[in-house]
Amino acid sequence: MTEYGRGPGSEPWHPEDPLFGDVGWEGQQAQPGQQSSYGGQPQHYPEQPQQPQQYGDWGHGQQADYGQAQQQYQVYDEQGNPQYPDQQQWADQQQYADQSHQQYAGQEQQYQQGGWDGTGVPGQVPYVADPVDPYGQQAAAYGEQQPDFYGTPEAYPPPEPPSRRRTEPEPEKTDWDPGPDQGEHAFFAGGGDDDDEADDEPDGRGRGDRRGKGGKGKGKDKGGKERKRRNGCACLVVVMVFGGGLATVGYFGYQFYQNRFGTAPDYAGDGTGSVSVSIPKGAGGYTIGQELKKQGVVKSVDAFVAAQSQNPDGKKIQAGVFLLKKEMSAASAVKLMLDPKSQDNLIVPTGWRNSKIYAAIDKKLQVSDGTTKAIAKKDYKSFGLPSWANSNKDIKDPLEGFLYPGTYGAAKGMNPETVLKQMVAQASDKYGAIDLEAKAKALNLEDPLQVITVASLVQAEGKTHDDFRKMAEVVYNRLKTTNTETNRYLQFDSTFNYLKGQSNIRISESEINSNKDPYNTYTQKGLPPGPIDNPGDEALAAALNPTHDGWIYFVATDGENKTEFAKTYAEFQALKEKFNDSSGN
Known part of the structure; x- marks a missing residue:
């Protein structure tokens, strides 16, 4: 051993031990004849039985730092009587050594980094750890000063021996997850077969152990991998999605069957009442069916299209205004539309002047004479005329030449403006097709x-x-x-x-x-x-x-x-x- 270490032949600590410097066990000033801890040799007391010591014994008290007095720890028994170091067991010394090893480690780093501590005293070199020393990682340099962790004896109980200590792992950091006692239903707490299996683990740890460590109901399978707990909410979502998917498939399947093989909804009979329906030029069966359904004539577009295709003359239905009935069967609607008597149209021959057309509209709509002419004179600018129309200030009628000849829907109850706009739109289309x-x-x-x-x-x-x-x-x-x-x-x-x-x-x-x-x-x-x-x-x-x-x-x-x-x-x-x-x- 080194000069300052105490090997197997060293004696237990004693109040008069020179290692305590100028201060005695009871805090008395040392006698002049006593040696200082610097340069002196350790004294041996043959009458005292020697016990093996380890390097960590330096942590049993505080040493004077460059001439400063040291304060030694005072140890008491259960009745409050003071106990001296020579009466302590080896286990107690190991306890103090364990408590102070962290302080030595910090000071060791200070000496290693500083070299000289600023007072002219070179830093001490720590002892090399003994391979068999259980506290080989502790700093045990001579001259280090440690704080008094037990300055007040009754402040803390004596620490537990290292052999009995059990290092607790830090809990996992997880998001907050309330259990059943915090308002979460037991079903959503994840209880299930996984937890039951976890309770039977060989090491005796069950679900409570995992929860105590911050886990969220995760166990491990036989291969050591984490096993996720069942989540009741996820199960519910899966059920809802699966159920919704089945409902969607069923709905579209039914629609497909109805479209392919089912009979389209249809009314029965010839209908009641009266309704005027205007069919635009170029409208096909589907467009006609949409207009009839909109006006309440037929029950479905598909029914009308089917009836039109089954009638040999179904494709001969022309554009115009038809006087039909409400809630007719599709076959009856097709038959009536093919009858000229049902058509309620205004036919404008080529070469007619506007004055003659106005009179015809008044008669068709059953309005007083001159009504249509007055509307034309007043509102002609809103009828959609081309920009080049009315280029001459002497024009007598702005709409002359723009009420294009053809067949137009006109029936009682309609507004003359509606009929006139149809004609102007037709003229604009015709003229617009020509440069x-x-x-x-x-x-x-x-x-x-x-x-x-x-x-x-x-x-x-x-x-x-x-x-x-x-x-x-x-x-x-x-x-x-x-x-x-x-x-x-x-x-x-x-x-x-x-x-x-x-x-x-x-x-x-x-x-x-x-x-x-x-x-x-x-x-x-x-x-x-x-x-x-x-x-x-x-x-x-x-x-x-x-x-x-x-x-x-x-x-x-x-x-x-x-x-x-x-x-x-x-x-x-x-x-x-x-x-x-x-x-x-």
């Missing part, structure tokens, strides 16, 4: 409205479809600046009749020549301010593609349906005499 601006430039016209105006003149003056293209050429030839035959005057009776609101083929020259209205083409050069009727498809096509044969004159020689054309004024005079002969003039 009228480009066509107008190609035909030397000012704007698209003039194209429609030419078409309305062709529609009014032409008697047959074969006349339309020739009539269009007559218009364009008379509008030319090189026209020396009529000097750019159209001289159409139809325009004069329009401004008069009449249809007279016999007009006196004095009446015509005295009228200076912009629509009178006998007194005003060029085209009238706007269309004079509503042209159809053929008249519009002719205005866009006239003939180029040089026609500049025409005469209705029979006064009714036969129109003949001429290229010169002389030819025209011959045709005029023919007309006079046929009419008896």
Whole structure:
């Protein structure tokens, strides 16, 4: 051993032991004859029985730090009598050594790092751990000072010997999980077979041991892996999801069966009451069925589609307004829609003026005369006219030429505005399909409205479809600046009749020549301010593609349906005499 260590031959501690420096056991000042702990040799007392010591005995008291007095621990028995070190057992010394090993470790690090402690005294080198020393990791350097953990004897009971100590593992950190005593139902606490098995573990630890260590009901299987506890909430969710999935599959399965093999819901009988249903142009069976179901005529769309397909004439149902009944069987609805008597439509022929169309709508809707005309004059801007419409301030009717000929739904109870909007929408679609601006430039016209105006003149003056293209050429030839035959005057009776609101083929020259209205083409050069009727498809096509044969004159020689054309004024005079002969003039 080293100079400061006490080997197997060392004696037990004694109040007069020089290792305690200048202070005795009872706190008395040491006698001058006693040796200091520095440089002295340990004294032996033969009369005292020697006991084996270990290096850890230095932790049994406090040593003076560079000349400072030491305070030794005082030990008492159960009756409160003081006990001296030589009366203590080896186990007690080991207890104090165990209590102080941490302090030695901290000071050992200080000496290792500092080298010199700032007072000129070199740091002490710790003893090397003995291989058989159970406290080999403790610092046991000479000169270290330890705090007095037992300064007050009755403050703490003597520590338990190391051999009896049991290190408790730190509890696992888990999220807070209330048990049944904190308001959690036992079912959701995870009790089950896993816990029962955990109670029978060989080491005697059961569910309570695991919970005491902070676990959340996890055990370990035979392979040592953690076994998750059953969660009642998760089971409930699984059941709900599984049940919902079965319900969904069942519902769609039923729907699939009904669509494939089931009979569509349908009413029975011919129905009751009366309802007006409007079917748009181009609507198929499914669209018609949707509208009928919406109006309460049929019970399901599928029933109507099936009935239409089973009727040989089912595909002949046309667009329009139908007077039907409520809650009809699908077969009865199809049959009634094929009957012309059920159709409640307004048919607008080609060439009708707006004034005639307004009167027809009033009659169809069973409203007072003039109602539709007043609405048209007041609200025409909200009907969806093209931006190029009404380009002339002298136009008499803004909707003229835009109530496109066709078949429209119109029945009692409907608003005239609704019917008019259908017609304007049809005209906008027709005109929108043609690049009228480009066509107008190609035909030397000012704007698209003039194209429609030419078409309305062709529609009014032409008697047959074969006349339309020739009539269009007559218009364009008379509008030319090189026209020396009529000097750019159209001289159409139809325009004069329009401004008069009449249809007279016999007009006196004095009446015509005295009228200076912009629509009178006998007194005003060029085209009238706007269309004079509503042209159809053929008249519009002719205005866009006239003939180029040089026609500049025409005469209705029979006064009714036969129109003949001429290229010169002389030819025209011959045709005029023919007309006079046929009419008896």
